[in-house]
Amino acid sequence: MSTSAEERDEPKSPRIENLDRTIAHLDLDAFFVSVELQRRPELKGLPVIVSGTGPRSVVTTASYEARKFGVGSAMPTAKALRLCPEAVVVPPDGAAYKRMSGTVMDLIRHHVPQVEQAGLDEAYADLTGMLAPSAAMRRVVHDIRVETGLHASVGIGPNRLVAKVASDAEKPDGFVFLSQEQARMKFADSSTRLLPGVGPKTRERLERLQIYTVDDLSEASVQELTDEFGGRQGPWLRARARFEDDTPVQTDREAVSESRETTFSVDVEGIAELRERMAPLVLELCKALETHGHSGRTVGIKIRYSDFETHTRARTLDHSVSDRATVGRIASQLLDEFQPSRPVRLLGVRVAGFTGATSKPREQLSLPFG
DNA sequence: TCTGGGGTCCTCGTGCGG
DNA sequence: TCTGCCGCACGAGGACCC
Numbered sequence: 572m573s574t575s576a577e578e579r580d581e582p583k584s585p586r587i588e589n590l591d592r593t594i595a596h597l598d599l600d601a602f603f604v605s606v607e608l609q610r611r612p613e614l615k616g617l618p619v620i621v622s623g624t625g626p627r628s629v630v631t632t633a634s635y636e637a638r639k640f641g642v643g644s645a646m647p648t649a650k651a652l653r654l655c656p657e658a659v660v661v662p663p664d665g666a667a668y669k670r671m672s673g674t675v676m677d678l679i680r681h682h683v684p685q686v687e688q689a690g691l692d693e694a695y696a697d698l699t700g701m702l703a704p705s706a707a708m709r710r711v712v713h714d715i716r717v718e719t720g721l722h723a724s725v726g727i728g729p730n731r732l733v734a735k736v737a738s739d740a741e742k743p744d745g746f747v748f749l750s751q752e753q754a755r756m757k758f759a760d761s762s763t764r765l766l767p768g769v770g771p772k773t774r775e776r777l778e779r780l781q782i783y784t785v786d787d788l789s790e791a792s793v794q795e796l797t798d799e800f801g802g803r804q805g806p807w808l809r810a811r812a813r814f815e816d817d818t819p820v821q822t823d824r825e826a827v828s829e830s831r832e833t834t835f836s837v838d839v840e841g842i843a844e845l846r847e848r849m850a851p852l853v854l855e856l857c858k859a860l861e862t863h864g865h866s867g868r869t870v871g872i873k874i875r876y877s878d879f880e881t882h883t884r885a886r887t888l889d890h891s892v893s894d895r896a897t898v899g900r901i902a903s904q905l906l907d908e909f910q911p912s913r914p915v916r917l918l919g920v921r922v923a924g925f926t927g928a929t930s931k932p933r934e935q936l937s938l939p940f941g
Numbered sequence: 942t943c944t945g946g947g948g949t950c951c952t953c954g955t956g957c958g959g
Numbered sequence: 960t961c962t963g964c965c966g967c968a969c970g971a972g973g974a975c976c977c
Binding site: 594614617622625627628629630631644645647649650690799803804826827828830832833834838879917919921 | 942943946947948949950951952953957
């Protein structure tokens, strides 16, 4: 699956036309599964899925062997096992993934100072001004492989969007260097779904406008997109299809909320039992808030009925809270006021509006949905 | 098929104060 | 004093990401 650098889209010169910036996106291949295979090498070559074991659990990551059977992330585990009955199911070990992620991020920062962690298994690096950005990223990939045994895919381009799409294009073990124009040409015939920020709902709405491919979207009328998606998201979508993106690599992103939620293996009915089920969520959330030194002014709850209809309720206070007594009391009040009318599938508690978290000015090309 | 958990941030509606 | 306008904060829902 791995291809030599010469066969890839890497330009002969590392310079890209109209280039102000050089951004890399690095993504660890099948991260959770790969960590598990480090610990249990006897599973190498087998279809492995990392997933909970409950009746409503879903696949978090599948090995490439399991993916051949059609198993994918976010798929119900029961379905994954129907597709691939011989798959080995490994329960997730969040602490181990966090540790490994920290090691990888340190390795990246060793070679590139400007790094934004974008999840446990991916990061953006600002390589602007480096004489040999491609060589630097090759050293990063090499070090990650030697130090951790993990494989990574890298995309490099003039902005985050090109870098991200490029790194996704040739996984696993990909290394792709594209200019904005090359990205437009390479992905012109791809579905709009390829673009980060275009999910199933947006694709559906685009298709109603007869927009199917990245190229269709890049040539669509701004007026038509604005009529459908509004004055911000419409032009933003077209800019995505043109691979325009000026979002900076942010090294200092701070959390703005923290939450705990759980999906019950059997739906729960009645306010008394729900309140009982809420207590451990509040406890766990407040412990985490304390550990991270967070407190926030808004306390919220989340209720999901069995038909997936989801409701949230929130209350903003005049001061920040993080203690179990207050968060628990307000969450209970919100639950009492909401009075769920049907059996509940999921219950969640959230504290938001962290003290010190500044609301950043909205940028034209920042991701509208997060 | 039957949909986790933990996040971010957008849109839209509403209430309120200047 | 009343009304309309505007900006802001909040609340709810939703889309999306890993």
